Structure formats: C-alpha cells, structure tokens
Amino acid sequence: MMLEHILVLSAYLFSIGIYGLITSRNMVRALMCLELILNAVNINFLKGNIFSIFVIAIAAAEASIGSAIVSSIYRNRKSTRINQSTLLNK
Amino acid sequence: MKSISIYLSLILHRTDLLGPIHNFLLVFLGSSLILGSLGMVLLTNPIYSALSLGLVLVCISLFYILSNSHFVAAAQLFIYVGAINVLILFAVMFMNGSEYYKDFNLWTIGNGLTSLVCTSILVSLITTILDTSWYGIIWTTRSNQIIEQDLLSNSQQIGIHLAIDFFLPFEFISIILLVALIGAIVVARQ
Numbered sequence: 257m258m259l260e261h262i263l264v265l266s267a268y269l270f271s272i273g274i275y276g277l278i279t280s281r282n283m284v285r286a287l288m289c290l291e292l293i294l295n296a297v298n299i300n301f302l303k304g305n306i307f308s309i310f311v312i313a314i315a316a317a318e319a320s321i322g323s324a325i326v327s328s329i330y331r332n333r334k335s336t337r338i339n340q341s342t343l344l345n346k
Numbered sequence: 347m348k349s350i351s352i353y354l355s356l357i358l359h360r361t362d363l364l365g366p367i368h369n370f371l372l373v374f375l376g377s378s379l380i381l382g383s384l385g386m387v388l389l390t391n392p393i394y395s396a397l398s399l400g401l402v403l404v405c406i407s408l409f410y411i412l413s414n415s416h417f418v419a420a421a422q423l424f425i426y427v428g429a430i431n432v433l434i435l436f437a438v439m440f441m442n443g444s445e446y447y448k449d450f451n452l453w454t455i456g457n458g459l460t461s462l463v464c465t466s467i468l469v470s471l472i473t474t475i476l477d478t479s480w481y482g483i484i485w486t487t488r489s490n491q492i493i494e495q496d497l498l499s500n501s502q503q504i505g506i507h508l509a510i511d512f513f514l515p516f517e518f519i520s521i522i523l524l525v526a527l528i529g530a531i532v533v534a535r536q
Contacts, residue, residue: 258372259480262409265376267471269383269402275464276387279457284392284437288399291430292383295406298422306507308418312425313519317526319430323437324534336441 262299269296283326283336291319348416348499371412379405392438400431417501 273296276289294315301308330336382405385398403426410419498506508516 258368258412260475261372261376262413263475264472265379265409267468267475268380271464271468271471272383272387274467275460278460282392284434284441285395287437288386288396288434291399291426291434292386292402295403295426299406299409302413303415305415306504306512308415309421309504310512310515310519312418312421313523316425316430317523319433320530321526321533323433324530326437327440327534330441 259302262302266296266299269293269299281337281339283329283338284323286338287319287322287326290322291315347411347420351411351416368412371408375405375408375412379409392441393435396431396435396438399434400427403427403431415500417499417504 270293273289273293277286277293280286280289294311298308298311298315301311326336333340379402382398382402386395386402389395389398403422407419407422407427410416410422
C-alpha cells in the first residue's frame with residue numbers, strides 16, 4: 257500500500273512539474289519546476305539505492321549551470337521572460 | 347538521524363503504534379506535498395514559490411526516511427534544500443523585482459490546454475500504477491541484489507554498490523561536477 261502511494265505521489269509531482277514548466281513566463285520558475293520533475297523521478301527509485309545519488313548530483317550540476325545562464329541572460333537583456341528569444345529575428 | 351529513527355522504531359514496536367504512525371505520517375506528508383507543489387506553480391510572487399519548493403523538498407526527504415533509506419534522505423536534505431534551494435533563492439532575488447507585478451498570471455488558452463494534457467498524463471500514469479502487480483515484479487528481481495541485504499544499513503549498501511557495480515559512473519560524476527563548477531563560474535562572471 258505504501259509503495260503505490262509513493263508512486264502515485266511521484267506521478268502527481270511529475271505532472272505538476274510539467275504543467276509549471278510549460279506555462280511559466282519566467283526563467284527562474286522554469287528552473288524550479290525542472291527541479292520538481294527531477295525530484296518526482298528520484299522518489300520513484302524505491303530502496304533508495306545509488307542511482308538516486310547520481311540523479312541528485314546531476315540535478316545539482318544542472319541547477320548551477322542553469323542559474324549561471326539565467327543570470328548572464330538577465331545581465332544582457334534586463335528581462336527574464338521566456339518568450340523573448342524572438343528578438344534575434346529583427 | 348539514523349539512530350533517532352531506529353530508536354523511534356524500537357519504541358513504537360513496543361507500544362504497537364508503528365502502523366498507525368506510518369499511515370498518519372504518510373497522509374500528512376502527502377497532503378503537504380500536494381499543497382506545496384500547487385502553491386509552487388500557482389503563486390505569483392517568485393519568493394513564495396521558491397519557499398514552497400523548499401517545503402516540497404523537505405517532505406520528499408521525510409518520504410525517504412519512511413522508505414528506510416536514511417543516507418539518501420540526508421543527502422537530499424543537504425544537497426537539495428541546503429544548496430540547490432538556496433541557489434534558486436539567490437537567482438530569484440538577483441533578478442529585478444519590479445517587473446514581476448506587471449506579470450499577472452492570466453489564464454490563457456495555452457494554460458488550459460496544458461492543464462488538460464497534464465491531467466490526462468496524470469490519469470494515465472495513475473491507472474498504469476494501480477493496475478500493475480508490483481509484488482510479482484519485486485520478487486522476480488531479487489536475484490541481483492547483495493546477499494544479507496537486511497543486515498546492512500543503507501549507507502553500507504550504497505557503499506558496496508558504489509565500489510563494485512557503479513565504479514565508472516562514480517568517476518564520471520566527479521568529472522561532470524568539476525566541469526559544471528568551472529562552467530558556471532566562467533558563464534556567470536562579469
């Protein structure tokens with residue numbers, strides 16, 4: 257019973273993360289929803305073995321590089337909206 | 347933390363309260379997880395949503411304690427809550443706050459379509475989970491695990507897996523972390 261509860265909760269977190277990732281107009285909120293998706297996948301590995309540790313390490317590396325990219329984009333464009341990439345087509 | 351949970355489980359075995367406390371903790375953590383994730387996606391203030399992400403990560407760490415994996419729970423608490431959540435809060439506070447109040451969360455057609463797709467994904471996943479017989483799958487994959495697994499603690503199991511089966515991914519993960527560190531510093535500096 258506990259196994260299925262955890263799997264259902266992980267599926268719920270995954271779908272909420274996908275919804276937040278697609279409908280967020282802000283880059284930092286998209287990064288947060290990406291972390292939520294990775295956590296939902298991580299809690300699927302019951303008998304928390306070594307693969308959960310690898311997923312945590314990869315998520316840490318990706319969060320650091322993601323926030324560095326977001327801060328450099330903010331420094332260049334002064335705005336963090338996601339749909340501003342069409343500015344290259346001027 | 348491991349000794350505290352072992353002590354607690356010994357006490358609760360004597361007073362025969364382990365099952366109800368497990369159930370109560372499961373329901374409590376599940377409801378706080380549901381509310382925290384909804385708050386993270388739907389709140390407009392980004393600092394509030396970053397703090398509810400912290401709540402979600404702490405609840406997931408407590409789920410790991412309930413599943414008897416103490417090392418992963420401690421690693422989750424240190425790395426996710428202590429490092430990644432703080433990094434996200436730095437990133438949120440670094441951006442200029444004056445443009446957020448013009449950015450109201452209007453319910454567009456894209457939002458409705460995405461919520462429909464996500465609800466269908468959730469319903470299909472839940473029906474797949476509830477229809478699979480998990481105990482048959484778990485019993486047939488017991489052959490490739492460590493012998494005397496129940497006598498070892500979770501950190502010892504992870505140590506055995508890391509040294510024998512997953513030695514090469516361990517080295518690659520260290521290289522990935524080094525590259526990520528150097529890359530983040532190079533990208534984010536002035």
